[in-house]
Amino acid sequence: MEKITLFWFRRDLRLEDNSGLYYALQQEKNVLPLFIFDRNILDRLEEKSDPRVTFIHSQLAEIKSQLEQKGSSLLVRYGTPEEVFSALSAAYDLQAVYTNRDYEPYAKDRDGKIEAILKEKETVFLSFKDQLIFEPGEILNGSGEFYKVFTPFSRVWLEKFRQTAILELESPNWKNLLASKALPFISLEEMGFKPSSVQIPPKFTDEDLISHYDQTRDFPAKKGTSRLGIHLRFGTISIRKLANVAAERNETFLKELIWREFYAMILAFHPQVVDQAFKPAYDQIVWRNDPAEFQAWCEGKTGFPIVDAGMRELNETGYIHNRVRMITASFLTKFLLVDWRWGEAYFAAKLLDFELASNNGGWQWAAGTGTDAQPYFRIFNPETQTAKFDPNLEYIKKWIPEFGTNMYPKPIVDYTFARARALSTYKKALEQ
Incomplete structure (x- = not known):
């Protein structure tokens, strides 16, 4: 043989x-x-x-x-x-x-x-x-431990990146492939699946978009993000190529790739984050976990337009704009006091670009439970976020056709009340 x-x-x-x-x-x-x-x-x-x-x-x-x-x-x-x-x-x-x-x-x-x-x-x-420029263990602090805060990690990452030639590999020796006739190819149906009609963003590195990324990335109505997440997730594009383009064009875009590597490192060194808060004290939070409110959030029917637009975009396309990801996650965990693990699991089921490390890191960041997370008392106000990032309501109207009519639901919670309740709940948990 x-x-x-x-x-x-x-x-x-x-x-x-x-x-x-x-x-x-x-x-x-x-x-x-x-x-x-x-x-x-x-x-x-x-x-x-x-x-x-x-x-x-x-x-x-x-x-x-x-x-x-x-x-x-x-x-x-x-x-x-x-x-x-x-x-x-x-x-x-x-x-x-x-x-x-x-x-x-x-x-x-x-x-x-x-x-x-x-x-x-x-x-x-x-x-x-x-799949990474620097894998877990390549970026360590002076004590030989993994970084738990993004800023010093990114500083060392960038320094190492600039000192290292990150080259794409040349074409390999294809003659060493096994000579073979066409082999059978299993169908989706044979595995119990059926084709999806969801459109996949193209595998195209728009260098002009990357050049202006820092100016456009926060506005969900604009075409200001690369939509390359699914291609990074499944490796249909090379991280080396993308990082080199980002380094030439836009450091803000490059830092998004560094966040991806930061969260991969956290998961590798601290796998408990899969089902536990990175900061153990936050596992003491008493979540309300109201099933009806969670369902309203899932369906984009909370009565908070920027939140609902984001969830409807996610449900229909498998994508949700990054700024809106933060708003929807903050809303679920702090306004509704629903366990971040519920939201994380919903995103995992829906996101085309679902990556365990990044999804977990993002949700724990929003909930205040994770490494280098936003403090628990920072709670996104959906109205001020809308005024700043969707001032003409283009994004909201695109995803909520009934916006402004009697068909659109009333808010399921009062902002002032919900904010005070969140602060009280978090503070009580952390005082234990």
Whole structure:
């Protein structure tokens, strides 16, 4: 049986400037790319027309076509990674498995199990940095500990970035792909899913938009953000390329990428944040968790227009403007005193660009429970936020056609009362 090497695609759905794939093709022969539709993840999805699954499927079809033009193909499996690799180890003489690192708790646990399965077969498991510029452990403070505050982290990150040549990888040795006829490709329907009609933002780096990002990013009615989140999430674009463009064009945009790496580091070093407050004292907060109020928030029917517009945008498109994300999260956790974990889970189900570290970090920031979070007494006022960032009500009117009519609901809570209640609740929890 001929020895082969697998390259395992995960959050890196592209052929160019892909670290693990590049090194596999430089160092091995007979490289066969693999993707696993992981049932440990897919079985938890309630929405069977989830646009993210449709997006992954379409990207894989494109990759498969590109590989077939090079005389190879893409091996696609559906199941748990443990089942798949046990079967592949029996079916092939595996020399090595190459992949790119993932830092989420599930991913680290999964990779440990796969490495153990492969070790029994004397198959080498190699992983590489690809989805981050600096991975957890590369940016540490003077005591060798991870940073818990963004500003010093970003300062060191920028200094290291400027001192390091962050280069895109050259084209690999495609001749080392395994020669193969077209392999079968599972359909969405075979996995119990159906195609989604949600539109995916284009994979296009608008350098002019990035140049003006600091001036336009806070206004939800403007086309002022890149909408590249889903492409970063699934690696259809290279973080190295995007960071280099940002460094040339706009430091504010670059800092958004640094926030992404900051939250990835927090999750890697402090995985308890998945279900606990980063600041333990905040786990003493007595949340109201009113189901009817939470449902009104989910549906965009709170009577607070900027909040409702954001939630309706999210529900329809899988996207919500970053400024409005902060407003809606602050409203849920502080006005309604609903546990941040409820909001985080709702965003996780809906966001095209859902990334555990960033979603968790953003929600804990808004709730005041996280690392380097806004203080609990800073509570976004929806009216002043609207006046500042949607003064002509363009965004609100786009997403709330009944705005200004009797059909639009009255506010479900009084602002002054809700603010005072939030301050009292937080203060009481922190005094315990």
